[in-house]
Amino acid sequence: MYAISLGGDGAELCPLEPWQAEEFLAHIDRGREFIGRHNGLPDIVTDLDSSRVFLQTYADRTAADAGRIAGIRWQGTLVGAVILRRLEVAQGVAEAGCWLEPAAVGRGLVTRAARVLIDWAVEERGVHRVEWWVSPANAPSIAVARRLGMTREGTLRQSYAYRGERHDEEIWSVLAPEWRAARQP
Structure with a gap:
């Protein structure tokens, strides 16, 4: 198995497979409780079978070049992940996402991992636009979007049904030329 170092603090980006x-x-x-504040994943992954199905879904998306998941490990423990929820190579568009468990928050892990994933999407797959959809109440995720050099494009009002309520979603994005310009030394 491969691992991509995310810095000298024992953080790595690794495959996640069924x-x-x-x-x-x-x-x-x-x-579960922390992640579930803004992310529906804990409502989907509830037991071993649903965990396997979720990871198989991303294995299938990876095989179809339609998505990707990578685990974030810190000091050997799986503490989060970054994903391309959507990867449309022909259109040059991807949607990135992430989550962390509470013990890993505040270490810059998501920002570092997302940079690797976005770099791959832009440079290896030729993606022109990477989107980041986020709840306006999710300040840490918005901070990641900003650190990634993304631009807030707008709000989709009450576009997301979650746990019986309608929620707004902000859309942030970065375009390949902006991404490359920001990555220059």
Whole structure:
């Protein structure tokens, strides 16, 4: 298995595959309430079977070049992930996302991991536009979008049904030329 170092603090970006469903479920269980504040994943991954199905869905998306998931490990423990929820290579558009369990917050892990994932999407897959959809109440995720050099494009009012309520979603994005310009030394 490969790992991409995210810096000298023991942080790595690693594959997440269906055979890791038990470890993935344990990670979701550790962060279930925290992650679930803004992310529907804890409502989807509730047991070993649903954990395996979720990871298989991303294995299938990876095989179809339509999405991707990578785990964030800190000091050997799976603490979060970054994803391309949507990858439309022909259109040159991707939607990135993330989550972390509480023990990993405040270390810059998501920003570092998202940079690797966005770099891959732009440079390896030729994506022109990477989107970041986020709840306006999710200040940490908005801060990541800003650190990634994304621009807030607008708000989709009450576009997301979550736990019986309608929620707004902000859309942030970065275009390939902006991404490359920001990555220059």
